[in-house]
Amino acid sequence: MSHAKQDNFGLAFARRIADGLKEHPEWIALAKGNIERWSQQNADAPSLLACYREWQAILELPVEDVVAVLLDPTDRGQRIRQNSPFAGVLPPAEVWRMKREVHETPAT
Protein backbone atom coordinates (compact mmCIF):
# COMPACT_ATOMS: atom_id res chain seq x y z
CA MET A 1 0.00 0.00 0.00
CA SER A 2 1.43 3.39 -0.98
CA HIS A 3 2.02 6.09 1.64
CA ALA A 4 -0.97 8.04 0.29
CA LYS A 5 -3.22 5.01 0.67
CA GLN A 6 -1.81 4.32 4.14
CA ASP A 7 -2.71 7.88 5.08
CA ASN A 8 -6.19 7.43 3.60
CA PHE A 9 -6.62 4.21 5.53
CA GLY A 10 -5.43 5.91 8.73
CA LEU A 11 -8.02 8.65 8.20
CA ALA A 12 -10.83 6.18 7.41
CA PHE A 13 -9.97 4.14 10.50
CA ALA A 14 -9.77 7.26 12.69
CA ARG A 15 -13.14 8.49 11.40
CA ARG A 16 -14.71 5.13 12.22
CA ILE A 17 -13.27 5.27 15.75
CA ALA A 18 -14.35 8.90 16.16
CA ASP A 19 -17.89 8.03 15.03
CA GLY A 20 -18.13 5.22 17.56
CA LEU A 21 -16.40 6.67 20.61
CA LYS A 22 -19.39 8.43 22.14
CA GLU A 23 -21.43 5.25 22.01
CA HIS A 24 -18.48 3.12 23.06
CA PRO A 25 -16.50 4.95 25.73
CA GLU A 26 -15.08 1.54 26.69
CA TRP A 27 -12.87 1.82 23.59
CA ILE A 28 -10.78 4.34 25.55
CA ALA A 29 -10.12 1.75 28.26
CA LEU A 30 -9.29 -0.84 25.61
CA ALA A 31 -6.79 1.55 23.99
CA LYS A 32 -5.22 2.32 27.37
CA GLY A 33 -4.89 -1.40 28.00
CA ASN A 34 -3.19 -1.87 24.63
CA ILE A 35 -0.69 0.87 25.40
CA GLU A 36 0.06 -0.53 28.84
CA ARG A 37 0.67 -4.00 27.40
CA TRP A 38 2.75 -2.73 24.45
CA SER A 39 4.79 -0.53 26.80
CA GLN A 40 5.77 -3.61 28.78
CA GLN A 41 6.49 -5.64 25.65
CA ASN A 42 8.62 -2.90 24.07
CA ALA A 43 10.25 -1.36 27.11
CA ASP A 44 13.57 -1.33 25.25
CA ALA A 45 12.26 0.68 22.26
CA PRO A 46 12.43 4.43 23.05
CA SER A 47 10.73 5.56 19.83
CA LEU A 48 7.74 3.34 20.48
CA LEU A 49 7.57 4.41 24.11
CA ALA A 50 7.42 8.03 22.95
CA CYS A 51 4.43 7.20 20.70
CA TYR A 52 2.74 5.38 23.57
CA ARG A 53 3.27 8.32 25.96
CA GLU A 54 1.79 10.74 23.42
CA TRP A 55 -1.33 8.62 23.14
CA GLN A 56 -1.52 8.03 26.91
CA ALA A 57 -1.86 11.79 27.35
CA ILE A 58 -4.48 12.06 24.59
CA LEU A 59 -6.57 9.27 26.11
CA GLU A 60 -6.82 11.21 29.39
CA LEU A 61 -8.67 14.02 27.58
CA PRO A 62 -12.49 14.26 27.39
CA VAL A 63 -13.96 12.11 24.60
CA GLU A 64 -14.74 15.20 22.47
CA ASP A 65 -11.07 16.17 22.54
CA VAL A 66 -9.96 12.64 21.64
CA VAL A 67 -12.30 12.81 18.65
CA ALA A 68 -10.82 16.17 17.67
CA VAL A 69 -7.32 14.67 17.71
CA LEU A 70 -8.47 11.73 15.59
CA LEU A 71 -9.90 14.09 12.97
CA ASP A 72 -7.14 16.71 13.15
CA PRO A 73 -6.46 17.67 9.48
CA THR A 74 -2.88 18.85 10.16
CA ASP A 75 0.36 16.91 9.65
CA ARG A 76 0.37 16.20 13.38
CA GLY A 77 -3.06 14.60 13.09
CA GLN A 78 -1.89 12.49 10.18
CA ARG A 79 1.15 11.31 12.16
CA ILE A 80 -0.90 10.52 15.25
CA ARG A 81 -3.47 8.57 13.21
CA GLN A 82 -0.72 6.30 11.87
CA ASN A 83 -0.02 5.36 15.48
CA SER A 84 -3.53 4.44 16.53
CA PRO A 85 -3.78 2.52 19.81
CA PHE A 86 -7.31 1.29 19.06
CA ALA A 87 -6.25 -2.23 18.09
CA GLY A 88 -8.99 -4.79 18.66
CA VAL A 89 -11.80 -2.24 18.70
CA LEU A 90 -13.12 -3.20 15.25
CA PRO A 91 -13.53 -6.76 13.96
CA PRO A 92 -10.63 -7.83 11.66
CA ALA A 93 -13.10 -8.33 8.82
CA GLU A 94 -14.28 -4.72 9.10
CA VAL A 95 -10.68 -3.48 9.11
CA TRP A 96 -9.96 -5.53 5.99
CA ARG A 97 -13.05 -4.09 4.30
CA MET A 98 -11.82 -0.57 5.04
CA LYS A 99 -8.37 -1.42 3.68
CA ARG A 100 -9.93 -2.94 0.59
CA GLU A 101 -12.08 0.13 -0.03
CA VAL A 102 -9.08 2.41 0.30
CA HIS A 103 -7.04 0.16 -1.97
CA GLU A 104 -9.73 0.11 -4.62
CA THR A 105 -10.15 3.88 -4.58
CA PRO A 106 -7.90 5.55 -7.18
CA ALA A 107 -5.22 7.73 -5.58
CA THR A 108 -5.94 11.46 -5.88
Next chain:
Amino acid sequence: MNDIAEQSAKALAGVLAFYKSKGCPCAFPRFFQLACFDFRHFGTGPVGCHLTDIMIDLAVTGPTATYKLLPGDEEKYRCAVCGTEGTIHSEQFNIHMWITVFKAEPSRARQLGHAADARLPIPGGLYGFKQEDMDRTSTYFGSGTVQEMVDYLMEMGG
Protein backbone atom coordinates in the same frame (compact mmCIF):
# COMPACT_ATOMS: atom_id res chain seq x y z
CA MET B 1 8.44 2.84 -2.49
CA ASN B 2 12.13 2.00 -2.87
CA ASP B 3 13.62 0.34 -5.95
CA ILE B 4 13.57 -3.22 -4.61
CA ALA B 5 10.01 -2.87 -3.35
CA GLU B 6 8.89 -1.46 -6.68
CA GLN B 7 10.69 -4.20 -8.62
CA SER B 8 9.19 -6.83 -6.32
CA ALA B 9 5.68 -5.46 -6.76
CA LYS B 10 6.03 -5.48 -10.55
CA ALA B 11 7.57 -8.95 -10.48
CA LEU B 12 4.75 -10.35 -8.35
CA ALA B 13 2.19 -8.86 -10.74
CA GLY B 14 3.97 -10.82 -13.47
CA VAL B 15 3.88 -13.99 -11.37
CA LEU B 16 0.13 -13.63 -10.78
CA ALA B 17 -0.42 -12.98 -14.48
CA PHE B 18 1.52 -16.20 -15.20
CA TYR B 19 -0.62 -18.11 -12.69
CA LYS B 20 -3.77 -16.75 -14.28
CA SER B 21 -2.54 -17.74 -17.73
CA LYS B 22 -2.30 -21.32 -16.41
CA GLY B 23 -5.75 -21.20 -14.80
CA CYS B 24 -5.42 -19.78 -11.30
CA PRO B 25 -2.84 -19.31 -8.53
CA CYS B 26 -4.36 -22.15 -6.52
CA ALA B 27 -2.55 -24.64 -8.79
CA PHE B 28 0.73 -23.32 -7.40
CA PRO B 29 1.50 -24.33 -3.80
CA ARG B 30 4.18 -21.66 -3.62
CA PHE B 31 1.53 -18.99 -4.17
CA PHE B 32 0.01 -20.05 -0.88
CA GLN B 33 3.46 -20.21 0.71
CA LEU B 34 3.83 -16.46 0.17
CA ALA B 35 0.21 -15.32 0.39
CA CYS B 36 -0.59 -17.26 3.59
CA PHE B 37 2.46 -16.29 5.67
CA ASP B 38 1.32 -15.88 9.28
CA PHE B 39 3.88 -14.99 11.93
CA ARG B 40 1.79 -16.72 14.59
CA HIS B 41 2.99 -20.07 13.27
CA PHE B 42 6.50 -19.18 14.46
CA GLY B 43 5.87 -18.22 18.07
CA THR B 44 7.28 -14.74 17.55
CA GLY B 45 6.15 -11.21 18.14
CA PRO B 46 4.32 -9.59 15.21
CA VAL B 47 6.12 -9.85 11.89
CA GLY B 48 4.62 -8.94 8.54
CA CYS B 49 5.85 -9.28 4.97
CA HIS B 50 5.18 -6.56 2.41
CA LEU B 51 5.41 -9.17 -0.36
CA THR B 52 2.63 -11.17 1.29
CA ASP B 53 0.50 -8.03 1.42
CA ILE B 54 1.19 -7.38 -2.28
CA MET B 55 0.42 -10.99 -3.24
CA ILE B 56 -2.91 -10.87 -1.41
CA ASP B 57 -3.82 -7.56 -3.06
CA LEU B 58 -2.98 -8.94 -6.50
CA ALA B 59 -5.06 -12.07 -5.88
CA VAL B 60 -8.20 -10.10 -5.00
CA THR B 61 -8.01 -6.84 -6.97
CA GLY B 62 -7.09 -5.74 -10.45
CA PRO B 63 -6.50 -7.65 -13.65
CA THR B 64 -4.69 -10.58 -12.00
CA ALA B 65 -7.43 -11.24 -9.44
CA THR B 66 -9.20 -14.58 -9.38
CA TYR B 67 -10.42 -14.48 -5.77
CA LYS B 68 -13.80 -12.81 -5.43
CA LEU B 69 -15.51 -11.74 -2.23
CA LEU B 70 -18.56 -13.88 -1.55
CA PRO B 71 -21.77 -11.85 -1.72
CA GLY B 72 -22.85 -10.63 1.70
CA ASP B 73 -19.55 -11.52 3.33
CA GLU B 74 -16.76 -9.22 4.45
CA GLU B 75 -13.83 -11.62 4.56
CA LYS B 76 -14.63 -14.86 2.76
CA TYR B 77 -13.32 -15.27 -0.78
CA ARG B 78 -13.66 -17.92 -3.46
CA CYS B 79 -11.43 -18.47 -6.47
CA ALA B 80 -13.66 -17.91 -9.51
CA VAL B 81 -11.65 -20.46 -11.48
CA CYS B 82 -11.31 -23.50 -9.18
CA GLY B 83 -13.56 -22.74 -6.21
CA THR B 84 -10.88 -22.75 -3.51
CA GLU B 85 -12.06 -20.67 -0.57
CA GLY B 86 -10.28 -18.63 2.05
CA THR B 87 -10.65 -15.73 4.43
CA ILE B 88 -8.75 -12.48 4.45
CA HIS B 89 -8.70 -10.07 7.32
CA SER B 90 -6.50 -7.38 8.73
CA GLU B 91 -5.42 -7.12 12.34
CA GLN B 92 -3.52 -4.49 14.26
CA PHE B 93 -0.80 -5.85 16.51
CA ASN B 94 0.88 -2.70 17.72
CA ILE B 95 0.73 1.03 17.38
CA HIS B 96 1.62 1.03 13.68
CA MET B 97 1.61 -2.66 12.87
CA TRP B 98 -1.25 -3.76 10.65
CA ILE B 99 -0.99 -7.25 9.22
CA THR B 100 -3.23 -8.79 6.58
CA VAL B 101 -3.72 -12.54 6.90
CA PHE B 102 -5.00 -14.90 4.21
CA LYS B 103 -6.14 -18.29 5.49
CA ALA B 104 -6.81 -20.58 2.56
CA GLU B 105 -8.59 -23.88 2.63
CA PRO B 106 -7.00 -26.82 0.75
CA SER B 107 -6.68 -26.02 -2.93
CA ARG B 108 -9.27 -27.43 -5.32
CA ALA B 109 -7.08 -26.88 -8.35
CA ARG B 110 -5.04 -29.60 -10.03
CA GLN B 111 -1.47 -28.93 -8.95
CA LEU B 112 0.74 -27.48 -11.68
CA GLY B 113 3.42 -25.73 -9.70
CA HIS B 114 6.22 -27.20 -7.67
CA ALA B 115 5.59 -28.10 -4.05
CA ALA B 116 6.39 -25.53 -1.37
CA ASP B 117 9.29 -27.63 -0.17
CA ALA B 118 11.98 -25.03 0.44
CA ARG B 119 12.53 -21.66 2.02
CA LEU B 120 10.99 -18.92 -0.07
CA PRO B 121 13.73 -16.58 -1.32
CA ILE B 122 12.77 -12.93 -0.83
CA PRO B 123 14.68 -9.70 -1.43
CA GLY B 124 13.66 -8.23 1.95
CA GLY B 125 10.20 -7.02 2.82
CA LEU B 126 9.80 -8.32 6.35
CA TYR B 127 8.70 -5.83 8.98
CA GLY B 128 8.51 -6.09 12.71
CA PHE B 129 9.75 -4.38 15.82
CA LYS B 130 12.44 -6.85 16.80
CA GLN B 131 15.12 -8.41 14.63
CA GLU B 132 14.95 -11.60 16.70
CA ASP B 133 11.27 -11.98 15.74
CA MET B 134 12.05 -11.63 12.05
CA ASP B 135 15.01 -13.99 12.41
CA ARG B 136 12.67 -16.70 13.69
CA THR B 137 10.92 -16.79 10.32
CA SER B 138 14.20 -17.86 8.66
CA THR B 139 12.96 -21.43 8.40
CA TYR B 140 10.28 -20.07 6.04
CA PHE B 141 11.92 -17.18 4.22
CA GLY B 142 15.42 -17.14 2.83
CA SER B 143 17.36 -14.30 1.28
CA GLY B 144 17.25 -14.00 -2.50
CA THR B 145 17.05 -11.63 -5.42
CA VAL B 146 13.82 -10.55 -7.07
CA GLN B 147 14.57 -12.93 -9.94
CA GLU B 148 15.23 -15.85 -7.57
CA MET B 149 11.89 -15.18 -5.90
CA VAL B 150 10.11 -15.11 -9.25
CA ASP B 151 11.83 -18.31 -10.43
CA TYR B 152 10.90 -20.08 -7.20
CA LEU B 153 7.25 -18.98 -7.34
CA MET B 154 6.86 -19.96 -11.00
CA GLU B 155 8.66 -23.32 -10.90
CA MET B 156 6.48 -25.97 -12.45
CA GLY B 157 6.04 -29.61 -11.57
CA GLY B 158 5.57 -31.63 -8.41
